Amino acid sequence: MTKKQDNILSAALELFANEGFNATSTNQIAKKAGVSEGLIFKHFKNKKGLLDALVRQVEGKLGEAFSPVIFETEPNEIIKNTIEIPFKMPDADYNFWRLQFKLKWEVEYHHPEKMKPIKDKLTSAFAELNYDSPEMEAGLLQHLIESISVNILREGKESQIAYKDFLLEKYKL
Amino acid sequence: MTKKQDNILSAALELFANEGFNATSTNQIAKKAGVSEGLIFKHFKNKKGLLDALVRQVEGKLGEAFSPVIFETEPNEIIKNTIEIPFKMPDADYNFWRLQFKLKWEVEYHHPEKMKPIKDKLTSAFAELNYDSPEMEAGLLQHLIESISVNILREGKESQIAYKDFLLEKYKL
Amino acid sequence: MTKKQDNILSAALELFANEGFNATSTNQIAKKAGVSEGLIFKHFKNKKGLLDALVRQVEGKLGEAFSPVIFETEPNEIIKNTIEIPFKMPDADYNFWRLQFKLKWEVEYHHPEKMKPIKDKLTSAFAELNYDSPEMEAGLLQHLIESISVNILREGKESQIAYKDFLLEKYKL
Amino acid sequence: MTKKQDNILSAALELFANEGFNATSTNQIAKKAGVSEGLIFKHFKNKKGLLDALVRQVEGKLGEAFSPVIFETEPNEIIKNTIEIPFKMPDADYNFWRLQFKLKWEVEYHHPEKMKPIKDKLTSAFAELNYDSPEMEAGLLQHLIESISVNILREGKESQIAYKDFLLEKYKL
DNA sequence: TATGAATGAGTATTCATTCAT
DNA sequence: GATGAATGAATACTCATTCAT
Secondary structure, eight states, X not given: OOXXXXXXXXXXXXXXXXXXXXXXXXXXXXXXXXXXXXXXXXXXXXXXXXXXHHHHHHHHHHHHHHHHHHTOOSHHHHHHHHHHHHHHOOGGXXXXXXHHHHHTTSGXXXXXXXXXXXXXXXXXXHHHTTOSSHHHHHHHHHXXXXXXXXXXXXXXXXXXXXXXXXXXXXXXX | OOXXXXXXXXXXXXXXXXXXXXXXXXXXXXXXXXSOHHHHHHXXXXXXXXXXXXXXXXXXXXXXXXXXXXXXXXHHHHHHHHHHHHHHOOGGGHHHHHHHHHHTTSGGGOOGGGGHHHHHHHHHHHHHTTOSSHHHHHHHHHHHHHHHHHHHHHHOGGGTHHHHHHHHHHTTO | OOHHHHHHHHHHHHHHHHHOTTTOOHHHHHHXXXXXXXXXXXXXXXXXXXXXXXXXXHHHXXXXXXXXXXXXXXXXXXXXXXXXXXXXXOGGGHHHHHHXXXXXXXXXXXXXXXXXXXXXXXXXXXXXXXXXXXXXXXXXXXXXXXXXXXHHHHHOGGGTHHHHHHHHHHTTO | OOHHHHHHHHHHHHHHHHHOTTTOOHHHHHHHHTSOHHHHXXXXXXXXXXXXXXXXXXXXXXXXXXXXXXXXXXXXXXXXXXHHHHHHOOXXXXXXXXXXXXXXXXXXXOOGGGGHHHHHHHHHHHHHTTOSSHHHHHHHHHHHHHHHXXXXXXXXXXXXXXXXXXXXXXXXX
């Protein structure tokens, strides 16, 4: 991965995440990255290939963000760590997350199973804690953190911070 | 409003809602509407004007959907009706809702205050029912119905129907 | 000639004279004239027909302007009246003249013979006054008044007024 | 400056000079230049940019044509060289001149000060030769050569050649 | 690896014009 | 006489992509 390749990826991330994939031209990316337009195609074959490369990076970030839940075993900690996910999102990663959420609305990139491991973890956590409908509880919490994440990306962490304590208390954590 | 004007709006709604605003060409709209491309511009000035016309329609639908909450006075009914909003969305209106949610990601069309009346209604309902933090409770429920709505639009009503009863029970309705 | 027909002609004159024939759209004309676009075509068949109608009017103005020369018999008066033509152009007729000069550059409307009667009159005037080369003298004076006219249309009468007296003196009038 | 860039400029010059700026489409230019339409915009940004590039070339030609006047010091030679300007215009440069005169009628390109150096030179020449009103004389001669130039461009050099000797004699050169 | 020239298909939009009312 | 809906062809311009260097 050369310096210029990296420039291209950063430029594309910022533009795709904020303007959208279709609304961004390869010309804009090249200019922002300070490279020739041709180079984008040398490295990433086509515009879609550039998006694919970014999506792979996004998946890495998702893994990082989810790991405190995935590798936890204590049920209360699983729930607590899930609630904390959106609030621990590093500011520098906002564009990765924005891209991830934006792509949910572009058919070919919507993979609902990405959240599956979290859901499963939560389900077994709620089961272990003897909740009546562990799967429903897991789904509900997942809905909540998705919606909170979306709102953080749009309006900043402070706008949602109150929900963190409120939820921790609700789940008696 | 002539027949052809209406055709244009329907075609544009379907395409904007499913493919996205930028990904849809005026040529596609004209073809789907069975009119000449020029007519779009005679009636709506430009592509953006066409979107604006649709957004005005979307706002009408939003009003309709929210009215069972807005005009209700009994607190339990307010909460119940809020939970039911996404499940009462007529199938024929899906594209209006899809457009509404998609536009949230396009800066100039994101108006968070659209949901404000619902939030206020919920807050006073929870207050009347003596919940400890009525505003937080209102926010949480609002997050939930937003996330459920999004998922219904992507995967259909059945995928989320279980949450309706689960929530009604949770709030003892 | 109805009121609306007249509005169309005035609007077209102003636009053609100032923006140019090609740079003016029938839509602009209709708007400025306060009529529907269709009406232009009812009355004038097409955009070219509208120009033709104006050109006919222009020719009338030209006749008016030239008549003090054409119907004069005294040679010194002929020369004097020729020199005065551009300075007697009524301000209200500027657009007619502007159109006339602009059209010189659009091939199909350039009719050099329009100035012929003036040239002939001048030639015989200079002959009668025993100038050595009456035709050359006539041509030269014609060149001068053309150039002066053009400059008046572009920069106003005051910018050229000094030439009037200078020329009158030169020709001892 | 690549070969194709040059082709575009030549094609545009011929078309702009003869058909006019507005009457010429970028498609026509591309075809005549034997390039893709897109290339015009890569090199010149937009149609106006192409015109600007030509105008810069025109200014060069103007400089060339004026230099025998500007760099002359002997007053009679200054006048003689001025009279000869339109007759020395190389046939190959006609389109540059045609464009120059045509643009005088398009507001944003009319720069009357372009002729100022010639006028000044003539004024001092006539002053040195003790004419009564050197500035008026200069203005008159300038008017004449402008009008003669315009007529040469429209009807060819031969149509005006007689004026050259007539003027040289008039000014006793 | 990197550039910049070049393209062909496509984009939103405008145009002069027709026609039913 | 007058309108406004409607069109098909054209317009200036952009796009993702290729290729010679």
